[in-house]
Amino acid sequence: MIRSTWATRLVVLLSILILLVLWHVGAVILDANVILPTPTKAIHALVELVGTSPFSLHIGTTVLRALESFAIISLSGILLGILAGSSIYIHALLRPFLAICKAVPVMSVILLAFIWFSSGTVPLFSAFLMGFPVMFVQVESGVRSISKKLDEMVRMYALTKKERIFHFILPSLAPSIATGARSSLAMVWKVVIAAEVLTVPRYGVGSRMQMAQVNLETAEVLAWTLIAVVLTVAGDVLFDAALRLPPWISRQRHRKIIASLGMDGELR
């Protein structure tokens, strides 16, 4: 990962500023609120939205849908990825399903799902079909690249099944799982909101976006878009924080063990 310094942060800030200025200049030139309102108008719309009563319910429902599909994708992707990585038959069995998932356009998945399921289920189903291959492929290739030499060592020193899973297999897969989770999480937000736009369930960011668009409330569409962006960024930030948790816990545990056994030496 690229480390951010104060200088890079400054560049990021500058870049955001340039985008806002471009937006503003464009809006002033066009001078048509229906086509492109100014950033200030969009922010105004956003502030107004925050005041309306089921605001948190719309956001909460969308977040819940995204997290739910993310959890389903992670569990099934890791489990089936491990199975497919260890058996060429399971890999072959899942290949057609995976090829379909990758090739079918998001919109046809959403439209078909809307014929089959209720509007609240469609975002979950569509997000699963879109996000699952990402996670699955990462985990499967992770399993295939587990070091044969370390595996031999682990067998030679007769580690138990539990030790093998927790101290060898899962740590070996951790980078692939993290990459898969990061990409599928980013995808889940987009698909969930897209499905909400098309199916308009009672609550949801996408539903509100669709309503605003129908009423030609462009500022409100932009406000909801800003919310979607904030949600995605917040998801990324929280995800990165969560990634730092397991090494932190293991360091604490290690420190405790060493302290309890009276060993000195600073822990790095």
Added chain:
Amino acid sequence: MIVDALCKSFVKDGTSLTVLDKLSFEAPVHRITVLMGPSGCGKTTLLRLVGNLDVFDSGSIVLDEQEKGPVAYLFQEPRLLPWKTVYSNVEIVLRHQIVSPQERHDRTMHFLELVDLADFATFKPNELSGGMRQRVAIARAFAYPARLMLLDEPFQSLDHSLRFSLLSAFLDIWSREKRTVLFVTHEATEAVLAAHRIVLLDQLPARVKTVIDIDSEHNTRKLEDPELVAMQAKIYSLVDHQT
């Protein structure tokens, strides 16, 4: 350990390759037996068979009562778990061998001290040099309560002086806790310094060509000793004839 008429062949692309053909030799209990021979003559295969990493076709490997039980293996590379500290890399292999955490900790630290790495217990493998990593592997192999130890050219990738300091560290720990050791190497100097018995193997399929016994204690052996110099020359000439 008595290896008797051991046979092993591999089938690749439809053709069968015989690696071991009725190989027989004896490795004395609680002694170091060095296996030498041209590369690709089946030494690693032999170690894998003894260590149960592979199955032989026929013949037998008979272990003495004092050699039965867990087997420790020292590979060409350290093979440490990169996400674990030096300490955990040693401690993890003891988890289900030694139940008491205190005893496990003491044993781990004892062997880390013997390889002079106690101060590096909390380091990760990628923070150590190649020689230090191999010393962790030595500590792990010795800490593991094995009766039998298999060494597959463990010092091969290291430079000359490191090689000898690790070898002497190895012999030092061995003299405190004696086990039966099978030691595969290409270096005649390593062989004459470490071995109680040197088994020279022939070209594929491996057969025993010569067996040389060395009776003197390790700490009395000096490389400039005429007897050892002569022995090295003999080993080189025997290996040279084969290639």
